[in-house]
Amino acid sequence: MDRPGEDRPPRVVVEHVRPEVDAGRFPIKRTVGERVEVTADIHADGHDEIVAVLRHRFEGDPGWTETPLEPLGNDRWRAEFTVERLGTYLYGIEAWADRFRTWRRGLRRKHDAGQDTSVDLLIGAELVEEAAGRAREPEARRLREWAARLRGQEPEGVDTALADDLALAMSRCPDRRDPASYPRELRVSVERERARFSAWYELFPRSCAAEPGRHGTLRDCEARLAYVASLGFDVVYLPPIHPIGFAHRKGRNGATEAAPGDVGSPWAIGSAEGGHTAVHPELGTLEDFTRLVGRAREHGLEVALDFALQCSPDHPWVKEHPEWFQWRPDGRVQYAENPPKKYEDIYPLQFEGGHWRELWQEIRRVLFFWIEQGVRIFRVDNPHTKPYAMWEWLIAETRREHPEVVFLSEAFTRPRVMYRLAKLGFSQSYTYFAWRNTKHELTGYLTELVETDVKEYFRPNLWPNTPDILTEPLQFGGRAAFSARLVLASTLGASYGIYGPAFELLEGRPRSPGSEEYLDSEKYEVRHWDLERPDSLRDLIARVNRIRRDNPALQGNAGLRFHPVDNEQLIAYSKTSEDAANVVVVVVNLDPHHPQSGWLEIPPESFGLDPHAPYQVHDLLSDARFFWSGPRNYVTLDPAAVPAHVLRLRRRVRTERDFDYFL
Numbered sequence: 001m002d003r004p005g006e007d008r009p010p011r012v013v014v015e016h017v018r019p020e021v022d023a024g025r026f027p028i029k030r031t032v033g034e035r036v037e038v039t040a041d042i043h044a045d046g047h048d049e050i051v052a053v054l055r056h057r058f059e060g061d062p063g064w065t066e067t068p069l070e071p072l073g074n075d076r077w078r079a080e081f082t083v084e085r086l087g088t089y090l091y092g093i094e095a096w097a098d099r100f101r102t103w104r105r106g107l108r109r110k111h112d113a114g115q116d117t118s119v120d121l122l123i124g125a126e127l128v129e130e131a132a133g134r135a136r137e138p139e140a141r142r143l144r145e146w147a148a149r150l151r152g153q154e155p156e157g158v159d160t161a162l163a164d165d166l167a168l169a170m171s172r173c174p175d176r177r178d179p180a181s182y183p184r185e186l187r188v189s190v191e192r193e194r195a196r197f198s199a200w201y202e203l204f205p206r207s208c209a210a211e212p213g214r215h216g217t218l219r220d221c222e223a224r225l226a227y228v229a230s231l232g233f234d235v236v237y238l239p240p241i242h243p244i245g246f247a248h249r250k251g252r253n254g255a256t257e258a259a260p261g262d263v264g265s266p267w268a269i270g271s272a273e274g275g276h277t278a279v280h281p282e283l284g285t286l287e288d289f290t291r292l293v294g295r296a297r298e299h300g301l302e303v304a305l306d307f308a309l310q311c312s313p314d315h316p317w318v319k320e321h322p323e324w325f326q327w328r329p330d331g332r333v334q335y336a337e338n339p340p341k342k343y344e345d346i347y348p349l350q351f352e353g354g355h356w357r358e359l360w361q362e363i364r365r366v367l368f369f370w371i372e373q374g375v376r377i378f379r380v381d382n383p384h385t386k387p388y389a390m391w392e393w394l395i396a397e398t399r400r401e402h403p404e405v406v407f408l409s410e411a412f413t414r415p416r417v418m419y420r421l422a423k424l425g426f427s428q429s430y431t432y433f434a435w436r437n438t439k440h441e442l443t444g445y446l447t448e449l450v451e452t453d454v455k456e457y458f459r460p461n462l463w464p465n466t467p468d469i470l471t472e473p474l475q476f477g478g479r480a481a482f483s484a485r486l487v488l489a490s491t492l493g494a495s496y497g498i499y500g501p502a503f504e505l506l507e508g509r510p511r512s513p514g515s516e517e518y519l520d521s522e523k524y525e526v527r528h529w530d531l532e533r534p535d536s537l538r539d540l541i542a543r544v545n546r547i548r549r550d551n552p553a554l555q556g557n558a559g560l561r562f563h564p565v566d567n568e569q570l571i572a573y574s575k576t577s578e579d580a581a582n583v584v585v586v587v588v589n590l591d592p593h594h595p596q597s598g599w600l601e602i603p604p605e606s607f608g609l610d611p612h613a614p615y616q617v618h619d620l621l622s623d624a625r626f627f628w629s630g631p632r633n634y635v636t637l638d639p640a641a642v643p644a645h646v647l648r649l650r651r652r653v654r655t656e657r658d659f660d661y662f663l
Helices: 099-112 118-134 139-151 157-159 165-170 218-230 285-299 316-320 356-370 386-400 415-424 439-451 472-476 478-492 540-551
Strands: 012-018 028-031 034-043 048-059 065-068 069-075 076-082 087-097 186-190 198-202 233-239 302-307 336-338 340-343 377-381 406-410 493-501 561-562 571-578 583-589 596-601 615-619 624-626 632-637 644-650 652-654 661-662
Touching: 012 048, 012 087, 028 034, 034 048, 034 087, 048 076, 048 139, 065 076, 069 478, 099 118, 099 157, 099 165, 118 139, 118 157, 118 165, 139 157, 139 165, 218 233, 233 377, 285 302, 302 356, 356 386, 386 415, 406 415, 406 540, 439 478, 439 561, 439 571, 472 478, 478 493, 478 540, 478 571, 478 583, 571 596, 583 632, 632 644
Parallel strands: 028 186, 198 233, 198 493, 233 302, 302 377, 377 406
Antiparallel strands: 012 034, 034 076, 048 065, 048 087, 069 076, 087 186, 336 340, 561 571, 571 583, 583 644, 596 632, 615 624, 615 644, 652 661
């Protein structure tokens, strides 16, 4: 027969814990040094005082660290912890009704009301005596002394009971009978800073030759690194560097028939020279590639490599592993199609066949091969066309041995598919930013990404252009459109990228009216770029990237807020660093053809500024300084100059000698 009170169900309820992704099925994401702020609804029947702790530990560590939760009101509680290592952290909540705190609150009320407290002091003595049994010496001895004083009913008995020292001692050895725990153990996937804050520059090595008409090499690409570093980027991304097939090779501008000398698409991977672990002979050797990776590090750059799981008809796998492909009734392999487009130069892999395990293992071997060559960042081509389960397995396998590896998902597909891939482990994702151009579109989309639960697992990487995407504003907006999209991408998102040199050289010619394909696309031919052209955006890009490095507010997404402007062609937003010490306000003219003006509304007190005193804003693009005051200030932007303000708010500081300066 059970003893009375044994195995009693807890009286406290812990629910609505945030952050939590799909009832704990997937981890939330953070990078090293970031905080995890946890909130929960915690309540109980009756009126007892509740104590709750946030329990957290690095996976594999034996013990838990506990942080007290603080009540926010209306039964909502909050606590936080900081993640300090790559890997996985676990967290949860435990709460209980605290008999001592409840007793202490009641004693205080009776005393304040002038009522007799003699019995209450005896009850308190019992609680303190019990706590002594849970404590270690010398704390136990001190608690027994306190209990004796409470029993003695001395004139100072109530003062003794309500002393802060006693409350602190009791909190160190609480009565945690019948605790309530959140039923799920939640996880945090912790990556390095590059997963959160990065600036990418995409280039084709074969177009890096110093002179026109020659196929570039990895050594030529190595010579381009200093230029990329001078622009302020930290990731240089290379499309596939593998041998390119000859069968059904695409010609210039995607022509279905290749002319002699046409180089084909780098995404048509594989030839007699090798497959996914080989280097295209015209680019150089594997040794050239590993040398490039090392030289990039010397310039403060990381090499990101394209990870494209598809094959040309000439890929060795087609003959060696025909079971990895889908065969048509006419005896041919099914090529890639997106009607009316046909990609006869690309064979998709068949993941639904009976040999999927061997295929998965081969994909793992390829990925780990390039990790061995020094690659720690992969841009994954079309991951939404491969099995979810494979990505979850492959990324987990990688992180187990190489937690520093970063994966960028190139999934221009439906939102829920993009979000699922992020939950499965992709560090970052391409977004719809390229097609969000109006104030309403940009505000709504970025609000979804940074203010809803999506922010816990989806890290956007904003690209104004890619080799596949030349949007209408860039086709017709000229230099002002390129400049505005650069500022938007680099300040709205902590991670962004450009496809260059097409971007800084204002490449805006479409293959045909209404198309987003480039004319003379680098996907199908070698291009020569004049990097010294006087109209290049090189200086603006370098300045923007320097601003990003110098301002912590721009290195995360959590502090993004949009602000009203009474002109639909002007968009305004601010970003604030985690410690609130750095505030940047951005205003962009979305009209590339005409100057636009308006009144911007920003309450100074929301940034810790005196609403009755003027404050300085420093335009980090032009180096101009303005004095603003009050919640409404006038802005005007001419796209013929620079179509944006990137303003750092500076607080007035008064010294002892009444000398003002600005932080």
